[in-house]
Amino acid sequence: MYQNPNEQEQDKIQKHEEYRTPNTVTLNIVNDKKLNIQSLMKSYQLSLSPGSLSLYFYIAYQFIQEKNYENKEKDLQLLLLEAIIADRVDYVSAMLQNGVEFNYNHFETLYNETLKCQNCRAKDCRKIHSIHHRISADVCEQIWCTCKGKQKSNTGNVSTNCKRHVARPLTICNSGRLMCQQLLNYATITGEIRPGKVHPQTDEDEGYFHDLLAWALFTNRVEIAGVFWSKCKNQLLTAVMASSILKNMANKATSAKDRQLYKELLDHSRLFEERVVHMQSSLYDEIEYDAMSLMEKKDEVWGIQVSPMTCAYEHNMIDVIGHPCIQRHINRIWYNEQIFSSVGTSEAAAKFWDWVGNVFVLNGRKRLIQAWFSPLMKFVIHYIFLMALIIGFSAFVLTELNIISGISDIGIYEWLLYLWLFADLQEEFLFPILIRPRAHLCRRWKHTFLFKLKRLVFNVWNILTLLSHLVLIQAIWMRIKNSSDYHRATLRLYSLGLFLMYMRFLQCMIVHSYFGPKIIMIGEMLLELFKFVWILIIFMMCTGVLYHANMYPSHYDMWSPKGVQYWRIWKIIALPYWQIYGDLFLDELQGENNVVNGTCTFVRSEWEDHPGTYERCVEYDWAVIVIAAFYMLITNLLLVNLIIALFTSRFEEVQKDSDKLSKFWRYSVITQYRNRHPVPLNLLFLPWRIWRNCCQQQCVCKKDDVNTVSQETQNLHAVKCLYIESMKTK
Template sequence: MVNKAVIEILGSREMKPFTADSEKEEIQEKDIFKHLFIWAVLMDRRELAMLFWKKEDKDFICSALYASALAKRLSENPIAGEHTDQLVALWASHRFYEDLAYSVMTEMYWKDNSLARQLLVTEVKRYNSTTVFEISEKFALMKFIGHAACQTKLNKIWKGHIFSETSTLKLAYMAMLVIFSMFVLTDLYPIPEKNPSVMEYMVIAWAVTTSTEEIRQALGIKQVSWNLMTWFSFWTFYEIVMYSLFITSVLLRLTLSANDFFHARMVYSLTLGLFIINSMQFFLVSKHIGPKVIMIGRMMFDIIFFVLIFAVFLFGFGVIYQATMFPNSEPGFQLFKDIVYMPYWQLYGELFLDNIAGKEPSTCTDDALLYRNGTLARCPEVNQINTLLLAVYMVVTHIILVNILIAMFSHTFTKVQDNNELVWKYHRFSLIREYYDRSSLIPPLIIISHIKKCVMCIACELFKKRETKNKFKISNKPESEQLAILERYSVYRHLNSSIRLRRYHATNTEAEKDGFDTSYTQEADISLEEQFDLLTSEVYKMQKNQEETMKDVKEIKSTKQNLLIIDLNGGSANRTYKI
């Protein structure tokens, strides 16, 4: 039951907290506190959840992030929206658990930054072999992703694996856009007049192989969402539309005759524009330009809400204009166009005063036969109420609606600007994750990589071998115990530091009540357990430094070097010794 509830809340089958074995009636003793912890999170019992969380023996950071994701999804549930108090409490719990994971990671990173970075990509068997990185990315836990440990790990992957390859992909993409533009602008003819050029074949091969790579990445996602709407991000939906239009343009180009070829040219041009705009994804990795691209995307959603409100006034005033100026119009699509034409362009300052005041009789006619067959335009009927309507419409649209849109843009800008660095780090993580899975070959040579991966996949299935290493997901069995010890130590340090801080504030408060100067008030002596903890910390650090020193000494001994000794007193010969 708990598994089903969590899958429904998180929207992912792969994020279930318990495996098939733990779903049985017999719950293993080591998983009791995990069951109770998740129950407390679902019930929003924060104190109980903390109690059970401290009783676990490992995976503290993963558990805290998992709880943060659960609380966040519960707070976003439409049913919870009816109860404002519960929604606020759940959102506060989400922030609390994320802060808890962040604090423990800080202690762990201070103690051993190498193991802390390794923990981020290590599979957590108790949570269906997911990783800390996967939970943070999937549920947009931006504060944790912005931690120094996460960012340094990403830097190592980015600089060590895909930085140079991404530069090559960017150059290849820009080169192909130039070829695509030259082909559409200078060499797009109907097939009866001229056969497809080499540039067109290059563009088709590039688009086909690139779309194949996108499909491969989509099928390679193991965390299939329970809700299909969570499959599609903005850029995924954008690319689906872009490649669909490209396929449509190629089909129209091959089937339309010379008389109807304009439609193929129009779709080709629209597709080229979408490909050019798609290059904005490359800016997301930039710390300065990336947040601005995110702002543009968020402002597009603001425009959607503005258009919905504006459409009400547009149709309202448009119908009044049409009914008073051109009564008894012919039904059809042209009538719909006439209704929205004037009020839409009036938003940008085109007032059509000649229509409202009345056109010159020489440029229009009242004869129905002439304006229906298109010989002359129909003369509008002059009505003083139209001038008043125009004044009201301009006040509503230019002063009220446009300023509302500007205020919405300002709010979006401020909200993104306040979290500028966190938003950039989160989207940078997603971009690095995407390009890590991409092939280093440029399209259309990427088809070689596809064939290679198919062969390797078949070989892995036949010989029952595991797939190649993934820097975003590793299984570190030899160091799992060491990670667990370090994580327990970090939790202990975090909890004790909180206790010491509370004790310090309590001591100062009592001193102020008694009228003593707080500078003379000292904290109680450190407990024996805390002294042992500090001593263990120092011993652990000394052992690790000693191991690294011994390793360096062995490397020096294993390599032979020539030592050249020069006699500065004018000796007859120099001597060379091997050490």
């Protein structure tokens, strides 16, 4: 039967439609003629998930781009939200590059979909939520969604166990910033964030990219965090703070279950630190003077105003502080100080001999003031006075420490010691508490007390300073008692205080290129020794107890009432301790010295009533010799050689990083003497410092007006940094 060609073609199309594979969910949504174009993304959102194929995002993005309708911008923002949740870095980058903006109203959905923990108390949780809960439980409950499920109560209202949904005094973005402040060891900034405050979207504000970066750091999204970082303002400072946040998060993941999370967070932190170093190098090579000024320029990120250089030092970023960009800037501060400028650096002296020429007016009178008010001059004068004090203190301890019968018995050396101690107490404690913070009344940011305490405790020079003050104050109090009973104890305390003063004098060598690394090595070796000494103490105690139990069986006065110096604990420790250094004490262990010394007795009443005159005689036991043989074998052949091997390994590690470590400590000394005066001349400068503090109260809120790197230049180098990273991964 003849059939029209058009009819044949229609039959083929009909048969093809019958055997055609059903459309996917996405195509069904797009081809649905009844679908309202304004609700496209609301319907399409149901088909998206973190495991969705890239084709889904491609179809949705192309469909929205090709159609012109009223809610096109909202649909693009919703697609951007889903791409961020699904960690589709390529689509996020493309949409941000084409001008798609993130909607602030989507932050709550973003946090709800990515930061969830069902009824988690963070007691034994392997999720990242436990880290934030350890930082600040109150702020964490304002960020994390712990909804187990919404249930209707008897009144018909929807109830939930999630505190963030029940009571929300702060917006989710502000809560994220509060968490960043906590992770950076800053106290809550009450003047920056107020309950119910809506985040403004203005050009002067930080923008939503800092809030998106905070979310990416909380969830440890490595690639997408790099995208948001490149879009932030002041990428250099932001990278320093992001690295510090991740490092502090990693330090909280210390349990055995969190070792993998610890490694991931630490690697992410190092990635941001590498970005900082890369931007430092590229900016320093291109515009060196502006790059150096940028390192000291304060800017505000996450509600905290700080400079990149200060933030890197506070969080021990050794590679950043040791970079030539900062070190050269520090040298300009070290040798010169423009006391009437907002940023006290200049090129008047580039090295030590230039500074010497400026001091003696060999290079003109204009540079004389900068040299004499420089931190180096304060440093030199301070340690000249300290050296003179140590010499006079030594003479005082050796010759003049007698019982005071009148004020004439107090010599000149002792008066100078008291004057210096009073001035040093003012400079170390009174000035930082009462004077220096008053020059920052307009600031709303400050470190937490716990952070300040850690900085104090883990700094060996601060510990030496505090111990020397406590010892000398105790010695002065006992000297005022003016009793012969305390004379020997007073002499011991003054001697110990003098020893601590000598140790404090070593700090002046930190700034020297040769002695600085050596001082660092000594400190690291001492730290390694203190860790190992606990093993030695265990061996010494167990061996000493065995010695004493067999040499002096049934001993009664372990804690002699005659004095602390007669307690038996010193006898227990003495023999095994000195045996570590090779002294065998075989005669004493076998009791052969009982007759030789003539000061021991077997009469209990004599050695108990006269512990300083008579000692209990040793009762020989062959087991003591056996114990001594095994103890000497373990300590001299095993433990001593083990600690030598540890010292060798540690020395090689420190040797590699000694230059960076010395530069890091040198930075701390320079910045310290930039804000302090030499002791005891600081007492003369006290009225001037108070006057300067009061005059600066009206201008501290102004931003530094210095020439630094433009934001466009930072944007360019940030993009280059990400490009180099992508090429390395390939």
